[in-house]
Amino acid sequence: MKPKTKLVQTANGTNYLVPFVLITTLFFLWGFAHSILDVLNKHFQDALSISKTHSALIQAVVYGGYFLMAMPAGEIIRRYGYRTGVITGLILYGIGALLFIPGEQIMSFPFFLFSLFVIGCGLTCLETAANPYVTVLGEKESAERRINLAQSFNGLGWICGPLVGGLFIFTTNKEESSVAIPYAIIGTLVLLAAILFSRIRLPEIKTEEPVTAAQTATKRSLWSHGNFVFGLIALFFYVAAQTGINSFFINYVTEQTTISAREAALWLSFVGMGLFMAGRMTGSWVMGFVRSERLLASVAIGGILSMIIVIAGLGKISIGAFFFCFLCESIMFPTIFALAIRGVGEHTKRASSYLIMSIVGGAVAPLIMGYIADTVNTATGFIVPLICFAIITVFALYLQKH
Known part of the structure; x- marks a missing residue:
């Protein structure tokens, strides 16, 4: 049992509730941006007559943006602070989203990919700034709880993405469907958020660790921290698993059942992402009593078991395993x-910055799974996230031992 700590207050009494609330709103914005990709994946397969492997380039360009932009984003934050990183991310996100308006007129897949790449660069700045910032807005012992609570609103964005995308894109009348409308709305909101953050101040917080006598002469290298190095690998494989699962959920459900892509998008929104959000909120509370390493190991094992059932192709039972997996993925x-x-x-x-670069895993898994789906079948492709969850389990067990 862990001792209770205050969530957004330091030991000396400094309260960071206001900056915590402001930064937490950003988690919703990038959750929406990521989850609507899963609707685009299926939409472009049908609208542009492209293969599953080809459509996986949607995820590849967004997550590729993370790999290319992470270090520049980190440099911006180191030089100019967290607020500048946030504003830069919001502006890029907004511009990329508004590019979908001319994109719908052109209906060029490469142009859509370019728009998504710009969005990906913006999301990189947001995540590079917001994720570490949330962890230091209070006592370090409550960092895991704090970021899980903030990420709960990311889960809300994951609910809204498939919902909005399904309603606007998967319509019964093709003439009424629009890929531009949801992006025009979110692009406008994001640019308004950029204006808001340009007019407020966020406290810059220096992170300091007690230095031992042995470290006074020589500073410890970042790469000497085993938890960081292994965590970098684990995060790569987690994002690979999450992106692969979300990308082909609609394909899997429409192939295993008789429901339409529109209905599958609503299932993904309300049930899958609803459980995802609930899991994060619950996980933040549970971590007040259970060590986060132990909880991570448990849910990773749950992910392995759920993927085994999905690969088996057991119809509704496998779809139920999907939903259980969303709950396990949440934290x-x-x-x-x-x-x-x-x-x-x-x-x-x-x-x-390095951890955000590892999000490039989301560019790799959909391509591999798309190729397997095109050459074998969609269900077999889910062996990729199964392997990813196994690696995360090893990471969690490693931390428990060290």
Whole structure:
């Protein structure tokens, strides 16, 4: 049993509730941006007559943006602070979203990919700034709880993405469907948020760790922290698993049942992402009593079991396993992130940049799964997230031993 700590207050009494609330709103914005991709994946397969492997480039360009932009984003934050990183991310996100308006007229897949790449660069800045910032807005012992609570609103964005995308894109009348409308709305909101953040101040917080006598002569390298190095690997595979599962959920459900893509998108929104959000909120509370490493190991094993059932192709039973997997996935990203930067001290901002780079895993898994789906079948492709969950389990067990 862990001792209780205050969530957004430091030991000396400093309260960070206001900056915590402001930054938490950003988690919703990138949750929406990621989850609507799963609707686009199926939409472009039908509208542009492309293969599953080809449509997986949607995820590849967004998550590729994370890999290319993470270090520049980290440099912006180190030089100019968290607020500048947030504003830069919001502006890029807004511009990329508004590019969908001319994109719908052109109906060029490469143009859509370029728009999504710009969005991905914006999301990189947001995540590089917001994730580590949330972990330091209070006592370090409550970092995992704090980031899981903030990520709960990311889960709300994951609910709204498939819902809005399904309603606007998967319509019964093709003439009424529009890929531009949801992006025009979110793009406008994001640019308004950029204006808001440009007019407020966020406290810059220096992360300091007590220095031992042995460390006074030589500073400890970031790469000497085993939890960071292994966490970097685990985060790569987690994002690969999550993105692959979400990308082909609609394909899997429409192939295993008789329901339409529109209905499958609503299932993904309300049931899958609803459980995802509920899991994060519950996980934040549970971590007040159970060590985060132990909880991470349990849910990773749950992910392995659910993927075995999905691969078996058991119809509704396998779809039920999908929903259980969404519940298991819920706490993984924020928990791995917080555990990876635990104890890195002054390296926190640089560590965050590397961790955000690892999100490129989301570009890899959909391509591999799309190829397997095109050459074998969709169900077999889910062996990729199964392997990813196994690696996360090993990471959690490693932390328990160390």
